Amino acid sequence: MxxxxxxxxxxxxxxxxxxxxxxxxxxxxxxxxxxxxxxxxxxxxxxxxxxxxxxxxxxxxxxxxxxxxxYPTSCINCVRPGFAKTDINFNTGIVSVEEGAKGPVMLALLPGGIPTGLFYEQTNPSTFE
Structure with a gap:
């Protein structure tokens, strides 16, 4: 941060x-x-x-x-997918849409809803600082 x-x-x-x-x-x-x-x-x-x-x-x-x-029984995380090539940035991003989607999809499919309260850089846990 x-x-x-x-x-x-x-x-x-x-x-x-x-x-x-x-x-x-x-x-x-x-x-x-x-x-x-x-x-x-x-x-x-x-x-x-x-x-x-x-x-x-x-x-x-x-x-x-x-x-x-x-809400400790819910799985709540956030993810930075990376600067993906999309229409909103006129495809100036540095990762593909597919690569950018990996983190959000991975978090949506976490088994048992754990871990929670974390920040992810794409698919890797990171720090908030």
Missing amino acids: KEHIPGEIIRKQMAIVDEQTEERLDQLLQSFLKDFKERNLQENGWPKNLSAYTASKVAVSTYTRILAEK
Whole structure:
């Protein structure tokens, strides 16, 4: 997460799931929106480039862990499929659609619904940081 969110305070707020709630995450995203509108992103620790995209992806990772804690009998994970060649990016991606689909399909077919609360880079478990 360090390479995506420069502000240490924001990174800590998103990283500590034990203290994180949906309400706190919402408040954090509301502060992002305020800083975005006021053009204070960099000064307040938010990413400067692709800020909305980056903040939303980090928020999804945080929310994944919140939901996994809240619903321990469900299998809740998130995956970054890679920059796939699709129409939405005018086929400028670096992996094929088939390669990008491997992670989401693998997670959908996990036997017994475990593990949960993890972040995957394609088909490999990764860290949230």
